[in-house]
Amino acid sequence: MNRDAALAGAAVGVVLVALLASVAFPGVLADPTEDDPVRPGPVRISEVNIGADDADVRGGTVTLSVDTRIEHRGNPTENVTLLVRAVDAESGLVETTQTVRVGTLRDEAETSVTANVTVEREGGYHVETVLYQDDRRVDEDGKTVSGLEALTPAYAQTDVRFSEGDALPPLSFSVAEADAGNNRTTLELAASLTNSGDGRSEDLRVRFVLRQADSNIVAAQTATDVGAIRPGRTATTTTRVTVPRNYNYYVDAVLLKDGVVVDTARTAANLDPTKRISVNETEEDVELRVEDFEGGGSDGRGEYTESPAYGTETSTPGFGPVAALVALLASALLARRWTQ
Template identity: 35%
Template sequence: MRRETYLGVGVGILCLLSVIALLVVPGAVASQESDVSSRLSVETVTVAPGAVAGNAATLEFGVAITHRGGASENASLSVRAMDNESGLLAEKSTTVLGQITGDREHHARANLTVEREGGYDLVVVLYEDGRRVDSERGSVRGVEGLSPTSVEFKRFETGIPTIDYTIQKTDDNRTTLSVRTHLWNSGVNDAEGATLELAARQSESNVVAGRASVDVGQVASGESVTPTARLTVPSGYGYHLDAVLSHDGVIVSSASSVADLDPERKIEADTTFESVPFEAADFTQAEDVTDPDDTRPTTAASGPGLGPLTALLAVSSLAVAMRIYRGKP
């Protein structure tokens, strides 16, 4: 009888010690939570055109990263652009993300500046402590179609010319033309800084007989403007009226029309237009997400004192011992 009493007292003491360990020892539970492995993955990637200057264009990346588990240390994001024709690396950048915590979606941004021509294959790689954990692939086409300004020529489907003119005066075998162009802002923000250059080119010799430059000024989103300039040219000839739109020295677009000042001869415009659209393909998960030698860390629990699992095992062991003891004759 005394032995059963001693065993019952021992079980009670062990249970009491387990409760004290959970309440008093600070690292008993916290250590288990801190040792939970982190899980990072790339959820979505978006790419949009950014600033355009000269022969360079900036691609703006938005990356949604999903985090689960413990804190992720030393996370970083690598963005690479390869020429889609040669396959050579054109540009790359790395963004340091640091520590990522919380079971939620985190958003990161990265910029990549490439030459404003052709297309590129894009790779976004997510790293943790220098180890690749996830990646996405996508592509962009028509980078040469990116423009430093949203101001462009207004093209009419009804045959109305983009460039028209009126004769202001004729004097001493010289004719003054008032040349007007139709421009509009196709973007969602106000635009300014564009310059329009107008020229009258003699149709047979291609000699420029007159030239003028006009500052377009600020154009509100969706607004149309009609900058006008005067050109004085020799009378009795046919002319091509050329208009070149530029921004910070970068030619954005061009248009051409005719001014027939020769009543005995008819000329036609010799310029065609072709727009190059910018396209960004959807990103898909890359197959080579991790290196063969990479292994994900497993959840581990350690810490001072008696954890909940240790206490439970102790109580179970004593219960088994009591049953065995009672079973003896």
């Protein structure tokens, strides 16, 4: 028999056997990847950013928008989940938790995942982000947020504030009328307001309260509406009050928008010719801060610093002056012996 014909017949036989086996036993020629699945690609947190929209700031709470950038490489990765939680910076208690199911990541790129967490508008929080794949923690990151009380609620947002400066003080007064017979003095109060925003101001009102300096008794109070102030402009609103003469007063002014306090100012009115008072106050601005978690080294542990020990100077037992003299003599004798 021809050798080539025999080989061709054997090849045909192998093909026929394979076809018969595939029909008789389905799954014999199944894709091997079904038993040996593809390893999912790595995922990690590359960046975390936290913000707060003005519309999400309320009187008692604020909603923080936590934007987490997740980096994916390699093969598709399924069942990716992001956990975001806000932990009170002082008590360490978890304030709120939000879980976002990311699903399957296929592209070799970064994916932005946003989670909204609502917290009390005071103090600070550690905002932690934890990345899971198939319920297994694979990465985590976070930032610290502080000074939330500095955020202005949406209903009280305005760019108008009392003016600051020596040439144009926020509050001033002048004597409009003096009635010696009735022991009364009428003061004209003026409040200077500046609009540092981009829009016209509306629905503003200034309330004045005069308190006698020694007794703290409210001697008079009044309020006046503020007209519209154009952007970048400064306007002055005035009103009059009558108080007993020959006393000194603290003048407090409160700027309100729709009944909400947005700014305050104070000055002193010295009507007593024999005694004067002044307003001395120290103000500290509280600003919103967002910081990364602080860590000591690459492993996340804090650095250990050994402090030098301090104490009184004492002699070490066994090493006093006598022992030093004996050691010196012994060294001399030994040197002499070696020279001989």
